[in-house]
Amino acid sequence: MHNIEPPNILIFKEDGERKISKVNYYSLINDDTFEIISESHKKVEKNIAKIESNQRSLLDTLPEDRQKLATKKLNWIKPILTFESAKSGDMYAVIAFNEHYKKYLKEGETVQTLSKKELLKRISEDKDCGKSTRQLERYLAAYLESESQRDNHGVEGLVSKAHLNSHVRSDDLPLELCHPKKKELILDTIFVRLHKDYIPILKTAIEDYYLGKRRKNVSKLHTIIQLKCINEKIEPLEYDTVYKIVNRINPYVLEKLAYGDGGTDPKIMNTNANQSFAKVPLQVIEIDHVRLPITVIDENTGYSVGEPWLTLAIDVYTRKVWGMDLSLHDPSGFKVMNCIFNGICMKRTKEKYGTINDWDFHGIPTVFHMDNGSDFTSTYVKSMIEDVLHSEVRYRPIATPRYGGIIERYFRTINQEFLEDLLGFRYKTNPDKNDRKEAAKDAILTLNNLRELLVHYITDIYHHDVHKGLPLECNTPCARYYQAIEIMGNPPFIKEEDEPYYKIQLLPSDMKSYKNDGIREENVKYASPETTRFISNKRKKNCKIKFDIEDISRIYLLDPESKSYIEVPSIYPPADEIAGMSRKLYQIIRKLLIEKGEITKQQIPGSANIIKGKELLAVVVQSSNS
Template identity: 40%
Template sequence: MNTSELKINGEVIYFGMTYIILAIDPPIIILKRKDTSGDAISINYFELITNPSFHTGKSIKRNIESDNRVYFSVLDSLNEKKREEVSKRLNIIRPLILLEKLKQNHFPSFVAFLENYKDLLNENENPEKLKQELIIERLAIKNSLSERTIKRYLSNYRKVADENSTLGEEGLVSNAGTGYKYRNDNKTLIINHPKHPEMILDQIQVRLNDVYIPIIKEVIENEYLTLQSKSKANIIDLINIKCSINGIPPIKPETMYKIFERISTKVVERMRFGTKSINKYEEVNRGFANKEALYPLHLVEIDHTRMDIEVIDEKNGVVKGRPWITLGVDVYSRVVWCMYISFEPPSANRVRKAIQQGVLFKNTKEQYGTFNNWEIFGIPYSIQFDNGTEFDNLAIRRLVDETLKSNIRFRPIATPRYGGTIERLIGTINTQVLHNLHGTTKSNIFQKGEYDSSENALLSLENVKEILTKYITDIYHFQKHEGLPIDCNSPIARFHEGLKKSGLPDFIEPEDEDLFKVSLLPSLSKPYTRDGVRIDNRIYRSNSLSHLIDKREVKYIVKYDIDDISYIYIKSPKEVDYVRVNIVSPPYESVQGMNAYTYKLLLKHLKDKGELRRNKIATDEQILQAKAALQKNIEKMYKTNRRTRQQMERMEWEVEVTNINQKEIVNKKNNPTYEQLMANAIKIFDENADKN
């Protein structure tokens, strides 16, 4: 993942000309043409970085070639033990990285140093006045390492970071033990989760005959990595018994002990000791949100709720039901960081889409015609969720920890006060907007009274998205907020004031957005056989990847998009590039753009009709027939079945439904327009100002 940043004296390209950044005073940036004596210009930072002509001086040059290479990650190429080693080295030198930034007046680094490394400071000691050599000396004592080793780690990190500030971690990858790459007798032993075989726990290199690999793999997964905690000697006996049954010589105990030592300690302890190891490896600060957020994007709270409004099909007026909304709020400023609205229920995929929307530029002026820009973007220092399974799962942990390199937090169970900021935002959106629109369900049946939400529903899903986007961008961000200081009591004023001490957030340039989206996709491990890669009764294959064909025990990391099953990305363990691979069965054309939910329904229809046996691949003809039959069934149920209408929204299908008998209900003109909402908000704002 590549991010860009703006620094004083840094160079930027603007309308084809090179400028030097003279000053940054959020929201204003002052630029001057390089190598000319012309006047300096002032420009809003958001308008600058979202201008199509804008580029940073150190924009990363891409070598995206025509062979479909789309994304690369050195860290993804490492096995679990190597990744742990990189993380350990990074944690050792992190105080030095923060020290360098805080000496450049980077406020977030100053806060992070005080929050996490007080043990490196003596009483009343100011980190800004400490020299690097003194911190290295204290780190050497703390980690029982030589100062020379720590200096080497820091030097290797900086060599890579100087080229790309986001990739410094790659400089910490050890070359020790890489000689195996050049040996013909090297074998990869892939260890999968015994209950979730698609999940790779570790990959280690061994030099054994092929016949031993499946035996060792089976016993380690099903006997060693269990809560029974069988001894290593017992495991070796089980392996050699299986060897004897298969008529092959036993493995020497010392060979197996070396293999045991190379399995990730974290994996072994998690699998063998269960919850006993959680406190050691799941360092989740529950209750962190009760600490004060000290600058913009220091802490973002995210949560879902079903919206208090019924929406209709914009083509035929049929009521579809209540959609879900996922919101993220910057605790420091109360600015809304992300918003995602759809009928997709809470899931890891939904969280991914919300986070993606929060990090990237939102471009609301172009998309919705807002008066102002939705200015907040970038990666938060910490993200807090509640304890729902859609948040607390491996996919989201990896997305936040490894891709975003943020900190993940969970609020304590049954303590809503720890998520008060996001709860108040949801309440504000309900009371100020949704409860004033036709089709509102209010917050409860007492508020709703005899009002018929379905009879009065007039707005489509897109209408609601547009109204809320305009409300957030042009009204909410500029309203007084009781929880903010008097001198900057609106979210946008507080946000701009905070940027003056924290600096502008790093951002992802438009040309890097596709790469960023790929990096957020979930991954799993799959073999590449003569058929290709098989995922849920689908086959993906490319003639250019025939060199990956191997036994089923050899698996590759695959990234997939739930919203479009027509392609995947695959990476060889010895390469850093992800390669796009299209689906071949069913044919690409029959499922292009289709999401996983729709495909699942089509397969269920075929199986219910007895036209598809278990584990068989659907043909192009079967897919087309299933589409036609499912469409016909849906059209029958669409008029009377609300669940079917919501299902269609998730499938992203259109249905032609005629002769729907709708009652003559409230005229659309009676529904508050955006302009009326704005006028009402200004009236409330002025009334509050008069009171004060």
């Protein structure tokens, strides 16, 4: 293509006359001989795939026959959806229609000359369909209505409403249990499926009799509840019903109340306040770090490189994992950023890791609950959450290390149900140096191996496993989430094309001087022809930069005029030599080079020095493992 002069395109023919010709845009793309190749073809396929949503959350919860019926309806209306996109001027939709639904076009006919009414008639007459045009129009309307409420979820509008109503319940009522002496303190919230008249009876009986007693007698509690029901002239509850309800009270709450003043324990007060406050998905997120008791090895040398840190964020309402970061870096604001970026973006786990289910939980939360560590209270983290995401930051009370029961319990679950079966796992909670060495001898997993296994565990096992803290009728994180989005719609999320913007916005920033030889940041020099206009003879720091400590091969420099960031590669060491290298690893290599006299403290290592430094590091790692 040489140029565009709407509605015509100037093209250069490489064979034949080898000259520039003018052709009509629609004539070109409707021509049978017109083909697209390479990257353009991939874009067409991607556009076709957009009609079939990758996030098939509701369909995955349906019986197989219901899934097949919804998919059939979608296949019947897909030609219409593609046709309407083509009519609106989408070139890729035109190509897609010609490639997949050409059977609906008569000889010499094009998408532009075909009417929607005629297309509906031809689909209806197709032996593979057999539905009337009126039925097809109803399916199309249902799809578009669902799509308008939640992008990429139009197919859910094709699921029978009668079936949905039989599976999605909204009559789970919250039973809030308060401290027997401090009624303003909510200790636990249990969802029950009973008439609302039973809620005050259960609440009073459990709080006044059952909570705080060392010896808890369910039979006596059942008798008390029966008498109260009779007084209120309602049907008394069965013993099994009462037993199941009290059996779902948080055991930690019962223990603290029985053996101490558990109602004033900040862990109970704040954790259950979170639960009470969270009424929808992504309203409250708990985030914290833990060092996993398993040794990982270097993927190149095979030597152990230590125990990784896991940063995890869990949604209080659904108990689904929202975001994670697994790395060898110590807890920091940057690890928090990685976890948050993972949480707000689509995970694409089927594509990246081959999971059975998609990790279809993403978006921007309303509130972040974090502890008072410096990695969470830093200005960088607060600015990232409040200024970029426009969310609220809430901190745990000071001197309450056990606060955050939801995420604490999940860390234990990861150890017991996931890590214990892996080689390199360390069983002792307070190990000495020898214990870690023993675990390291069995280690066979790299950090990437462990990350992939953890993603499979979260996506395909944990999200679909029964959770005691959830209502009986939707007692898995996925079921709880799907029920919520059916009633309330999808939580707010960012578009795929906006992800690069958020990635840069969430990175830490600094002010630097642009000198004749570029910008120096952590003993790396960055420059490009595009950014030499920022050179300043003055000593003031005139440039705002964003940097990624996981990859020091580039920084991002803010252009104050265009208000956009320009990617600036490292020139010394060259970007291709340190691509993907973390700041921590670079500092270790540079320190080794200085100790061996290869460079001075003022020097920046070159390509040969980087290679030498990697060799020195391999020797150090080998000796530490022997």
